[in-house]
Amino acid sequence: MSSPLRRLLQLAWPIRNWMLLAALLGSLTIISGIGLLTTSAYLISMAALHPDVSALSIAIVGVRFFGIARGSFRYLERLVSHRATFRLLANLRVWFYSALEPLMPARLLVQKDGQQHELRSGDLLRRAVSDIDTLQNFYIRVLAPPLVALVIGVLMWIFFGAFGIVFGLIFIAFYLLSSVGIPWLAHLLGQRVSREMVSTQAELESQLVDSVQGIADLIAFGQQERQAQSIERMNKKLQKLQMTAAYVSGMQGTLTNLLMNLTAWTMLLVAIPYVYRGELSGIILAVLVLGALASFEGVLPLASSFQQLGGSLEAARRLFEIVDARPAVQNPTTPSPTPQDHSIQVKDLSFRYEESEPYVLRDVSFTLPRGKCLMIVGPSGSGKSTLANLLLRFWDYQEGTMTLGGQPLQAYQQDDLYQQMSVVEQDTHLFNTTIRENLMIARKQASEEEMIEAARKAQLHDFVLSLPEGYDTAVGEQGLRLSGGERQRVAIARAFLKNTPILLLDEPTVNLDAITERAVLDAIKALRQQRTTIMVTHRLAEMEMADEILVLHHGRIVERGTHASLLQSEGLYWRMWQQQRARTVEAV
Ligand code: ADP
Ligand code: MG
Numbered sequence: 336m337s338s339p340l341r342r343l344l345q346l347a348w349p350i351r352n353w354m355l356l357a358a359l360l361g362s363l364t365i366i367s368g369i370g371l372l373t374t375s376a377y378l379i380s381m382a383a384l385h386p387d388v389s390a391l392s393i394a395i396v397g398v399r400f401f402g403i404a405r406g407s408f409r410y411l412e413r414l415v416s417h418r419a420t421f422r423l424l425a426n427l428r429v430w431f432y433s434a435l436e437p438l439m440p441a442r443l444l445v446q447k448d449g450q451q452h453e454l455r456s457g458d459l460l461r462r463a464v465s466d467i468d469t470l471q472n473f474y475i476r477v478l479a480p481p482l483v484a485l486v487i488g489v490l491m492w493i494f495f496g497a498f499g500i501v502f503g504l505i506f507i508a509f510y511l512l513s514s515v516g517i518p519w520l521a522h523l524l525g526q527r528v529s530r531e532m533v534s535t536q537a538e539l540e541s542q543l544v545d546s547v548q549g550i551a552d553l554i555a556f557g558q559q560e561r562q563a564q565s566i567e568r569m570n571k572k573l574q575k576l577q578m579t580a581a582y583v584s585g586m587q588g589t590l591t592n593l594l595m596n597l598t599a600w601t602m603l604l605v606a607i608p609y610v611y612r613g614e615l616s617g618i619i620l621a622v623l624v625l626g627a628l629a630s631f632e633g634v635l636p637l638a639s640s641f642q643q644l645g646g647s648l649e650a651a652r653r654l655f656e657i658v659d660a661r662p663a664v665q666n667p668t669t670p671s672p673t674p675q676d677h678s679i680q681v682k683d684l685s686f687r688y689e690e691s692e693p694y695v696l697r698d699v700s701f702t703l704p705r706g707k708c709l710m711i712v713g714p715s716g717s718g719k720s721t722l723a724n725l726l727l728r729f730w731d732y733q734e735g736t737m738t739l740g741g742q743p744l745q746a747y748q749q750d751d752l753y754q755q756m757s758v759v760e761q762d763t764h765l766f767n768t769t770i771r772e773n774l775m776i777a778r779k780q781a782s783e784e785e786m787i788e789a790a791r792k793a794q795l796h797d798f799v800l801s802l803p804e805g806y807d808t809a810v811g812e813q814g815l816r817l818s819g820g821e822r823q824r825v826a827i828a829r830a831f832l833k834n835t836p837i838l839l840l841d842e843p844t845v846n847l848d849a850i851t852e853r854a855v856l857d858a859i860k861a862l863r864q865q866r867t868t869i870m871v872t873h874r875l876a877e878m879e880m881a882d883e884i885l886v887l888h889h890g891r892i893v894e895r896g897t898h899a900s901l902l903q904s905e906g907l908y909w910r911m912w913q914q915q916r917a918r919t920v921e922a923v
Contacts, residue, residue, distance in 0.1 A: 339651040346427065347474055353419035354474070358482040360412035362633075365487050367405035369629040374398050376621035384618075420474045427467050431654060435463070437662040458541045462657060465540075466650040469533070473647035480636040484514050487633030494626065498619060501605060506627060509598040513591050514634045518641035525583040529645035532576045537653070539569045580642065587638045595631040599624045664731050664749070671751040674740020677836040677867045679703040679726070684735035686725060695721050696890045699735070701883065705836075708868040708880055712908065713887035719871040722887075723841045726869065728752060739837075757830035759843045759859075763822045765814025770799055770825070771806040773814070777829035786832060793828035793858045795821070820851035827858045838863065840870040849919075852876065875908075875915055884908065 347354060374397035381391055488510050496503030546553060546562050553559045602623045609615035680703070686696040695718045703709045711719050725732055728744055737744040744752070757777075765773050774786050781789075786806075790796040798821060802808040814822050823843055830838065843859065844852040856877050859870075863880065870881075878884060878898040886894035886901070886908050894906050901908040 357416035362486040364408040370401035372629040380618040434658040469650035513594040521587040533649040672742040707882040710881035717887040718890040763826035777832040789831035
């Protein structure tokens with residue numbers, strides 16, 4: 336079950352009855368169309384002979400019937416096929432999202448051409464939105480038309496055959512040529528184009544999202560011109576592809592039309608001698624010709640059907656790529672154990688992101704009893720955030736052990752793990768909504784009083800009250816209407832609200848000025864009470880708060896102890912301390 340086509344069909348399996356019904360209704364629509372034209376032809380030919388009106392009445396009823404039936408069947412077919420497809424699309428979105436979520440944040444890499452590629456947010460957005468939309472075409476425009484064309488082909492073959500074998504043969508020869516031959520040719524010509532169109536469009540959209548997100552930097556570095564040019568180039572490429580695609584479909588349309596008319600003419604030319612010889616009634620002549628024209632209605636949609644096939648398959652391939660990616664971390668199949676307490680123990684931990692890469696952490700060990708505070712310091716790139724992310728189980732480690740409350744970290748369901756931890760990172764992501772909602776995501780069922788209490792403890796309350804709309808103030812996209820310090824205090828208020836026994840702080844004050852840092856640190860000190868805390872920092876402030884300090888360097892613990900003992904030993908920690916003091920003095 337590896338080809339995308341088969342997998343796409345499998346996905347449609349739950350709605351197969353609806354799809355079949357849609358194809359049946361589609362066939363009935365075309366049959367009504369053929370009925371309408373042939374009975375009309377019959378009626379007009381008959382009428383030319385001036386028969387009694389009663390002789391025409393059946394044909395008149397037929398024309399009326401087919402005219403009304405055609406419209407009704409078309410309406411029902413649209414209703415059924417769209418209903419089925421939209422239901423399928425909704426399922427596909429859920430299917431895709433559930434596959435995507437466990438991949439975050441570790442596996443933003445996908446396999447392509449045997450290499451790993453990093454996914455950009457624009458690309459991901461495209462997969463989640465447009466690629467799934469493209470599949471809509473697959474089910475409506477690609478899957479149904481061949482079925483309909485088949486039904487019409489068989490029925491009309493029998494119909495024409497009934498007037499003479501030769502008519503059946505003429506019909507089926509032209510019908511096959513235009514329903515199989517031409518689409519196949521168009522597919523060969525357009526396959527590469529439609530595939531490339533999907534990937535170019537994806538690339539263009541990633542670039543656009545990138546430019547919008549990085550607009551401030553682009554302007555600051557005067558790069559907007561270059562970025563615009565690069566997008567322009569991509570646009571040109573896309574235009575060229577679209578042009579080629581248009582040529583192919585134009586050619587296909589022309590050829591199909593040509594064949595349709597050739598069929599009608601051939602029927603006419605072949606049938607005339609039969610009429611002369613009296614082997615065929617003259618009235619039937621028009622029926623054959625118009626019937627042949629009308630039956631090509633089943634062939635016409637095949638043009639776009641085959642053209643969309645390449646794009647649909649490419650979209651499907653891109654979706655399966657994500658769905659098939661293996662999450663970096665697997666949830667255990669058993670329920671989480673009950674932790675004995677809220678202590679954390681790490682023993683001989685070594686970790687690297689990829690087999691081929693060097694170790695980022697080497698032989699890290701520490702024991703953090705319940706309610707105590709561990710600080711991790713070290714130069715940039717020494718592995719501090721990696722250690723924090725391992726505690727959150729964003730990745731799994733290869734060597735050593737990590738336990739929480741005496742139980743290995745891997746034994747916990749991810750959700751249960753997050754229930755016990757609050758995290759404050761360097762940058763707090765705020766959603767584009769009110770402050771209230773941004774706080775409440777920490778605990779949905781919290782009351783207004785609890786929320787205000789948390790904000791008060793985080794020293795956020797007074798600030799919020801100073802805003803025109805208080806807690807109902809919108810924070811703007813990514814919370815950009817708040818300053819860095821205010822965003823961090825929102826994060827701390829969230830942690831207060833979530834009220835977990837364990838705290839994980841990763842350089843929570845790194846982007847703040849000294850005065851704001853003070854206020855945030857005060858809030859952190861209040862939050863820390865009684866909670867098992869791990870705080871990563873590279874600014875050495877409030878270090879007395881720590882029961883133990885680990886100094887990381889190139890992934891190894893090079894020093895450990897309390898603030899006082901580390902200063903005494905005059906090692907790396909002492910040097911960092913001196914440097915920072917010098918800088919502070921300079922700044923003042
Ligand atoms: P710190 O937080 O101490 O500045 P990090 O833990 O972020 O350091 O990074 C430690 C090392 O791991 C760096 O060399 C960094 O390049 C590497 N690293 C961090 N994240 C990833 C990742 N997702 N994939 C591969 N390497 C990474
Ligand atoms: Mg870091």
